[in-house]
Amino acid sequence: MTYDPVSANPLHGNPLKTRADVEKGLRDLFTPLLPYFSEGGARVRLDGAAAHFDRAAADLEGFARPLWGLTPLAAGGGAFDHWELYRRGLANGTDPDHPEYWGQVNGIDQRQVELAAIGFTMKMLPHLVWDPLPQRAKDNLAAYLKHARQFDYADNNWKFFRILVDLGLEQCGVDFDRSYTDKFLAELEGFYLGDGWYRDGNVRRIDHYIPFAMHFYGLIYSKLARGDAARAAEYQERARLFAQDIQHWFDEDGGTLAFGRSLTYRFACGGFWGALAFADVEALPWGVIKGHFLRHLRWWSKRPIANRDGVLSIGYGYPNLFMSESYNSAGSPYWALKAFLPLALPEDHPFWAAEEVAADFGSRPVPLRHPGMVMQHSPGNVVALSSGQQNWEMRAGAEKYAKLVYSSRYAFSVEVAERAYHLGAFDGVLAFSDDGRHYRMRETNEAARIAENCLYAHWKPWSDVDVETWLVPANHWHIRVHRIRTPRPLHATEGGFAIARADLNADTYIDEPGRAVARSATDISAILDLGGTRAGRAFRALPNTNLIAAKTIVPQLRGDIAAGETLLMTAAMALPAGNEAEAALQHPPHAPDLAALEALFAREGVDVSAILVPERF
Incomplete structure (x- = not known):
């Protein structure tokens, strides 16, 4: 018998159908961390890889993030045997004279992120983490939090972190300057777009931070804050609206759209459903909300997402540093425990008491103006045609935001060899090269519009090359139309969906003019040239590029682009x-009919909300 990596996943084999199953899942996820707590309890160090912040902040991250699940567990009456360990850690981590001191905050700092979980815990469980502390430890903890909150926070979802700290300080009777709280609550309003959608700061991206951060924290605030009933009601109404749309980022099996940054937080994506329950917001029928929540956890229970000791890895469907961000330390994945917020609710709460309802999305495309997407549901999958988002500031930002299409079942790939054009995966991408070695793909947008169920974008891979792209849903397929204007010859590669590649090269495939098809035991992926004879290639991508499957095969179309104007028409699908x-x-x-598409956008096109922020350089 050989080792099965899925078996190391602490959720593996858990049916995840009842509250008791979910509680067991949380305990099983936490237990592997115990050997890695420091003697003083303040630090949790899980491996030797680094993030851009210092090691003390990374160790605090490992200490604090499990609290997102442990706190609801205890608030809901669940037993946890290690609160003394956490009390010791809080005392030592905030003691400047202790060797496990977390270090002082002197500006925008990762510590501000992690202190939010501590504020949340102080609010929910003062009898466990505050009242038993000796007075000196209380003074140190209060002083540490008050010092950290006086600095600016990043101009995005981070503003909620000060607010959560303030909830904890208020609960524990600590005096603080309330004007800071009010300032950030007001500034967060500037990120609201309408229809339940926010952006995560003044940037051209609208991603999973909207459900698992902006709404997640807003719903917690709406439940726990005192004396702010109007804002609480507004947060809850926005969540009701948002639920109608964000459900379409999930597929019928519980998988979620693989898109954007911070995907190593994994089942934090399901935290929105749990936050609705926590705040008593029946945005959809309780059985539907419960179904989305539990199916999502079950989807993750079948993936090899943990190391051999059961510690969650950096990665998505498997351990993978290629897809990580510079701010991912080994403790980062434990934001996934935000999904366990509904454990704060009793067994007889309507969320837990409801019968789980199966997903029923239908097959009609669903346009979403704010993120610039058109969603297509198919068996075990949801596909997002996408235009208007961008993030060029971080590693693989183009792959995470600017591809033409994203999927829950097939995820997306990140490129690992920027000087090897002919080895690019390029799934969901139109890539160009002018020297056969380097390549360009869409990174930013000059314009992005939506009309009915279609998308349009104008983008420039080089300053002197213009590309206009139209995306059109077509049942299980989607169509891409590209009008390219270039003053010099180029080569182009356009990819379909990446599917898992079989061992021993057992896949079957078709490479022929105008078509590439890949077949595995589980999936079929195809790409067709609707208006020409680009060469078809079922390409075996470099390993560990795709977020879900470690080895993939990607159907591609490849060909020369002459100087002047070229029109490409492509169809792609995977099932x-x-x-x-x-x-x-x-x-x-x-x-x-391109003329008909142009007429549609001239008549009904509106700007995608995501792009309506000036690009920053």
């Missing part, structure tokens, strides 16, 4: 193997 996939493969869509 689980079976009759439905075979039928779709036999009935591809026809090339659309």
Whole structure:
């Protein structure tokens, strides 16, 4: 017998159908951390990899993030045997004279992020983490939090962190300057777009930080804050609106759209459903909310997301540093425990008492103006056609935000060899090269618009090359139309969806002019040239590029682009193997009428909200 990496996942084998199952899942996720607590309890160090912040802050991250799950557990009456360890850690981590001191905050600092969990715990469980402390430890903890909160926080969801700290200080009777709280609450309003959608700061991106940060913290505030009933009601009403849309970022099996940054937080993406329950907001029928929540946890229980000792890895569907951000330390993945917020609720709460309801999304495309997406549901998958988002400031930002299409089942790939054009995965991407070695893909947008179920973007891979792209849903397929204007010849590669590659090269595939098809035991992926004869290639991508499957095969179309104007028309699809996939493969869509598309956008096109912020350089 060989080692099965899925078996190390602490959720593996848990049916995750009841409150008791979820409680067991949380305990099983926490237990592997115990050997890594420092003697003084203040630090948790899980491996030797670094983040951009200092080691003390990373150790605090390992200490604090489990509290997002442990605090609701105890608040809901669940037993936890290690509160003394946490009290010791709080005392020592905030004691400047102790060797495990977390270090002083002197500006925007990762510590401000992690202190939010401590503020939340002080608010929910003062009898466990505050009242038993000796007075000196109380004074140190209060002083540490008050010092940290006086500095600016990053101009995004971080502003909620001061607010959560303030909830804890208020609960424990500590005096503080309330004007800081009011200032950040007011500034957060500047990120609200309407229809329940925020942006995560004044940036051209709208990602999972909206459900698992902006709404998550807002719903906690709406439940726990005192004397702010109007704002609490507003946060809850926005969450009701948002639920109608964000449910379409989930598929029928519980997978969520793999898109944007911080995906190593994994089932934090399900935290929004738990936060609705925590705040008693029945945005959808309770059985529907519960279904989204539990299916999401079950989806993750089937992935090899932990190291051999059961500690969650940096990565997404498996351990993978290629997809990580510079702010990911080994403790970062434990923001996933935000999903366990509904453990604060009793067994008879309507959320837990409801019968789980299966997903019923239908097959009609769902346009979402604010993130600039058109959602397409299919068996075990949701696909997002995407235009208007960008993030060039971080590693793999183009892959995380600016691809043409994203998926829950097939995720996306990050490139690992920027000087090896012919080895690029390029799934969901139109990539160009002018020298056969380097490449450019969409990174930023000059314009992005949505009309009915179609998207348009104008982008420039180089300053002298213009590309206009239209994206059109077509049942299980989608169509991409690209109008390229270039003063010099280029080479282009356009990719479909990456699917898991079989061992021993057992996949079957088709490489021929105008078409590439990849078949595995579980999936079929295809890309077609609707208006020409670009060369088809079912490409075996470099390992560990895709976020879900460590080895993939990607259908691609490749060809020369002459100087002047070129029009490309492409159809792509991927489905689980079976009759439905075979039928779709036999009935591809026809090339659309470009003049009709242009007329549609002239008549009904509106700007995608995500792009309505000046680009920052």
